[in-house]
Structures are given as structure tokens and as C-alpha cells.
Amino acid sequence: MSDRLAQTEVTIRENRLKSIIYYSGKASELAKAEGTEKFVCKERSYSQCSDCAQMTASTITYFVRDAAVVVHSPMGCFANTPLNDTQFRNSAIERGEQPDKVRVICSNISEKDTVYGGTNKLREAINEAKKRFNPSAIFVHSSCATGIVGDDIEGVALDMQEEIGIPIIPVYCEGFKSKIWSSGFDAAYHGILKNLVKEQPEKNKKLVNVFNFLGSDTFTPLLGKLGLKPNYLVPLASVDRISRMPEAACSAHICETLGTYVSSVLESDFGVPKVKSPAPFGISWTDNWLREVAKYTGTEDKVEEVIESEHRRIAPELERLREKLSGKKIYVFAGDAYAHNVGSVVSDLGMEIVGITTLHHDMQDDTEGTENTLEALVKKTGEIENFSVCNKQPYQVLKILEKLRPDVMIVRHMNMTILGGKLGIPSLLEGETNISAGYDGIITTGKRLLALIETKGILKTLSEYNEFPYTKWWREEEDPFYFEKGAKQ
Ligand code: SF4
Known part of the structure; x- marks a missing residue:
């Protein structure tokens, strides 16, 4: 396991990728500053609203087919759940798959728990999730309150996974920790890579990991032209399919922001090459993306013909x-x-x-x-x-x-x-x-x-x-x- 994966938590984006939340000017100036600290992540002196890393983590963990999620937080952090449930059902139908529902429990910590610690409530919630849903894995989301009081989520997870016999995956997605809520994507992927994903000695040359949100099946027709298949991750996938993601020939995504961390670790720790061209949006970007996918899947002999015929079509x-x-x-x-x-x-x-x-x-x-x-x-x-x-x-x-x-x-x-x-x-x-x-x-x-x-x-x-x-x-x-x-x- 690399140093990066051995860490309990992934480093937040403003420290790891020098990400910023304010800029106004020409696009070329910002593009040219890549890798520099010309622009830095500042506090906003007035903020009208915000999002939370827990919400971005939930766009990944909530939609795993046979997993449950325990949100270790006060009830307020849990308010989005009805919307997530609707999204889960509708998106599965849209993709032509079996509709599903979220399996989520909130530990509902109180003011008293923020003084004396909330780990007993966390244990109760994990037991309840196991009893209600019989899942193949349980994700545990942290929150501002439990992060600040320092509840030992990893300790509870390690302890209880032996007891109940399934992986329990801590996801450190406290909203206060990062000004960039996309840090929540990385937190969820870090938990998955560290606790679920396993080395796969056998590779499937026809399989391409596609990191995406819930969404329709537009990659099957695209990759199908080269005789390849998308492995949509993580929403709508099962725990078993997630654990086998290193068997793919390469990893792609629908957006660099979503896929940057997971595809990087898959490349460095599991030997799955990352497609480094921009995602397939627009004609020339799709052409270049297909060419790179073809390189990793041994379909270079077909790719130019496919591109030409798609342009004509x-x-x-x-x-x-x-x-x-x-x-x-x-x-x-x-x-x-x-x-x-x-x-x-x-x-x-x-x-x-x-x-x-x-x-x-x-x-x-x-x-x-x-x-x-x-x-x-x-x-x-x-x-x-x-x-x-x-x-x-x-x-x-x-x-x-x-x-x-x-x-x-x-x-x-x-x-x-x-x-x-x-x-x-x-x-x-x-x-x-x-x-x-x-x-x-x-x-x-x-x-x-x-x-x-x-x-x-x-x-x-x-x-x-x-x-x-x-x-x-x-x-x-x-x-x-x-x-x-x-x-x-
Ligand atoms: S984790 Fe923090 S920022 Fe996120 S919803 Fe809860 S209190 Fe708000």
C-alpha cells in the first residue's frame, strides 16, 4: 500500500491540488498558472451559501447497490436523504436497470453526545443498519460535529467489522474541513480504495472503468464501436463490482474533478492506466479520448475508422x-x-x-x-x-x-x-x-x-x-x- 493510501484521510483539495474558490479574468491566464501558487485559496469575506463535502461523498456512497450508509451526525446533516432516494430510483430506471432505494441511517447525535462523545450511538446505528438492510458493506460518514469532538470512527469500524463480518468503511467528509466540497468525492474514494478494492491478477482488456454520477447509459454505444464495455462506477454498482475495479484495462471519467483522485490511485497502486485526455465531450475531445482508450485496450487498428464513420454519421x-x-x-x-x-x-x-x-x-x-x-x-x-x-x-x-x-x-x-x-x-x-x-x-x-x-x-x-x-x-x-x-x- 502506498503512503497515500496508508493515510487515514486523504489530504483536502486546497492543500493537495492548490484548488481555489475565487477567480475573475481571462481563461488563458488561469490555465497558464497550472501547478503554480499564483492564485491561492482565500476565505470569502461574504458567503451567501455553501455546500458540504458530506453531500458530495453521498453522491458516491449512497448509491452503491448492496451497501448501507451510517451518517454519524446530528439529524440536520441528513436532510438531503429524500432527494437522494428519488434520484436513486429514477436514475436506475433511466439506465435501464432495476430501481433501488437508499439504505441510510443517521446516528442522530445530540448536544450531550458532543460533550461525552457519540461512539455509542455510532455502534447502535451500525448494528441497526446491519439488522435492517443486511448490506455487503457499511460506509460511515463523519460530520462537523463528530469531527470536532474527535469520535474515533476508524476505531469503531475496525472493532465492529470483525463483530458483524462485513467491511465498515470510514469516510472523513466533515464539511468544515475543506473550503472545496469536492474534497468529499476524494474522501469517499479514499475509503473505497483503502477498504474495498482488491488487486486483480486477471485483466479484462475489454473493460473500461467510467467514473460517473448517476446517469444514463451513453458510454455503452460509444465504447461498443470498439468492442469495449464501460464499467460504470461507483453509483449503481455492487460492492463486489467495486472491489474488482482494478481488472479494467484503463480508467476514464466524465469529469476530471470527480475522477482525479480515484483514477490516480488506481494507476499508481493497482496498475490501471488513467486516460489522460479530457473526457469525451465535443468532437475532437471524443476523438482523442477514443484514441487513448484504444491504446490501452489493443483496439488501435479500429479506432480511426470508427472516428471517421461517427463524424460522417x-x-x-x-x-x-x-x-x-x-x-x-x-x-x-x-x-x-x-x-x-x-x-x-x-x-x-x-x-x-x-x-x-x-x-x-x-x-x-x-x-x-x-x-x-x-x-x-x-x-x-x-x-x-x-x-x-x-x-x-x-x-x-x-x-x-x-x-x-x-x-x-x-x-x-x-x-x-x-x-x-x-x-x-x-x-x-x-x-x-x-x-x-x-x-x-x-x-x-x-x-x-x-x-x-x-x-x-x-x-x-x-x-x-x-x-x-x-x-x-x-x-x-x-x-x-x-x-x-x-x-x-
Ligand atoms: S457536515 Fe457540517 S457542513 Fe455538512 S451538513 Fe453537517 S454541519 Fe453542515
Whole structure:
């Protein structure tokens, strides 16, 4: 086991990848600063809202088919669970698989437990999870309260897994620990890699790990052209399938932010090469991704023919979409690398990217040699003058939108879709990340955008009746990042 995996916890992103939560300027300037400390992660002097690493960890652990999760926290940290349950059912159906439900228990610690310790409640919750769900493994999420009082989750896990006979996996995802909630992805993967994943002497040359969220099955047709199969991880996979992930020929992902840590450890500790080209979004990125996958799977003899025939197949529809969308101004708001993916897709549709905002920005990758997706995007589209990093602050995004006034926007998160609607800007919610992957993903995105633009009239009318809760002073302030000027390090 490498030093990295031997650690109880993975180092948080701002320390490991020098990630930042604020930037405003040209995309090329930020891309050029890769690996440097030119920009650093500062405290925000005013934060309107935030997310939590526990929430990002739950997008991985909650959806393992035969596992249970114990959230060791007060009940408030558990509030998202009904939404997760709906997502689990719907996404399984969407992928053509058996619907499922989350198996989650909260230890529900009280004020008293934060004084005397909550490990007894944790033991009770683990026993209850075993009794209710009979799972193949139990994940234990930490939280701010249990992290601060220092409950020994690992000690309880080691002790109890002997007692109940299944792996118990600590996931250190306390919200207070990192300013970058994507650290929760790494925390979940660290627990999985350390406690579940096993060396696989036999390799399957036809299998490609695809780290993704819940999402539709768009990689089977794409990889199928080369006679390959996606191994979708981790949501909707079983504990057994997760433990065998090193048997794949290589590891890919739908977004560098999601897959950086897990694919890096799989490469260094388990010998599974990581696909280092940007994820397959947009024509040239899909071409290059397929070429690299072909290299690891021994299908290089077929790949150029596949690429050529796919270009021919989508050309008429792409041309039709370009005629309608060409020159339309678009703004993208999404997580770090996923926003770059979306930028790559919409540029193939002939649209003008007037601005991109990402939730954070990783200044480096976990694996040396991984292509910088922002640099690749600038190379493809030319300079993006209005590029910003903003961790989901509506008061700032409102000002960005008022300044840029795009014809349409694509956003990954619901609250920002509503913001666009209030301003009369048709907004596409990219809640399902697999849908725009591959060659078909470009066509699907184009069709969705065309349908969306039709809503412009009604949104404009609705926006005339909208009132924002901000003061006249803030509405008149020109700089969306006014508060960051006084940000302290
Ligand atoms: S872990 Fe911390 S930040 Fe996350 S929901 Fe609980 S209290 Fe909030």
C-alpha cells in the first residue's frame, strides 16, 4: 500500500491540488498558472451559501447497490436523504436497470453526545443498519460535529467489522474541513480504495472503468464501436463490482474533478492506466479520448475508422443544428472540469461562449501527464474573456449574468437555473452528466438548447414580475467580486 493510501484521510483539495474558490479574468491566464501558487485559496469575506463535502461523498456512497450508509451526525446533516432516494430510483430506471432505494441511517447525535462523545450511538446505528438492510458493506460518514469532538470512527469500524463480518468503511467528509466540497468525492474514494478494492491478477482488456454520477447509459454505444464495455462506477454498482475495479484495462471519467483522485490511485497502486485526455465531450475531445482508450485496450487498428464513420454519421444533423444555433451567446455554470466539457460541446454547435463560471478550480491534477482541460478548451475555442471561479454565490452570479446577458445558459445546479429564469434567460439544467458525452451527446445538447430557446418569450414576461432581495447599492455595484477585494488569506 502506498503512503497515500496508508493515510487515514486523504489530504483536502486546497492543500493537495492548490484548488481555489475565487477567480475573475481571462481563461488563458488561469490555465497558464497550472501547478503554480499564483492564485491561492482565500476565505470569502461574504458567503451567501455553501455546500458540504458530506453531500458530495453521498453522491458516491449512497448509491452503491448492496451497501448501507451510517451518517454519524446530528439529524440536520441528513436532510438531503429524500432527494437522494428519488434520484436513486429514477436514475436506475433511466439506465435501464432495476430501481433501488437508499439504505441510510443517521446516528442522530445530540448536544450531550458532543460533550461525552457519540461512539455509542455510532455502534447502535451500525448494528441497526446491519439488522435492517443486511448490506455487503457499511460506509460511515463523519460530520462537523463528530469531527470536532474527535469520535474515533476508524476505531469503531475496525472493532465492529470483525463483530458483524462485513467491511465498515470510514469516510472523513466533515464539511468544515475543506473550503472545496469536492474534497468529499476524494474522501469517499479514499475509503473505497483503502477498504474495498482488491488487486486483480486477471485483466479484462475489454473493460473500461467510467467514473460517473448517476446517469444514463451513453458510454455503452460509444465504447461498443470498439468492442469495449464501460464499467460504470461507483453509483449503481455492487460492492463486489467495486472491489474488482482494478481488472479494467484503463480508467476514464466524465469529469476530471470527480475522477482525479480515484483514477490516480488506481494507476499508481493497482496498475490501471488513467486516460489522460479530457473526457469525451465535443468532437475532437471524443476523438482523442477514443484514441487513448484504444491504446490501452489493443483496439488501435479500429479506432480511426470508427472516428471517421461517427463524424460522417452525425454530420447532417450537426449541420442543421449549427445553422440554428450559430452565433447564439451562451454562458456555462458548472463544477470545475465539467464546465470545460460543456464549453467543448457548445463550441462544436457554433455557439459563442460569453462566459464560464466554475465552482472551484484545481490548480493541478493528481496524476502527472494529465491534460489540462481548461488549456485544451482555450486552444479549441480561443480566449474566454469572462472566466470566473465562484462557489455557487447567487448574489455574484446575478451580476455576472446581468453584465453578460447571454441568449441561453447551461447550469449544473438547480438554484442557478432558477436565477437564469428570473432574469428571463432560458436555462438548461445539466443535472444528468452522461447525456452530453460522445458524438451523440453533441446532437442531444443541440436539440435540447433549440427547444429551450423557444421558452424565451414566456421567461421574459415572468422576469418582468420578479424582484430580487438585494439592495439598490448591490444592484448598482459594477464588480460582482467586490467583496473578494478585501478577502483575507
Ligand atoms: S457536515 Fe457540517 S457542513 Fe455538512 S451538513 Fe453537517 S454541519 Fe453542515
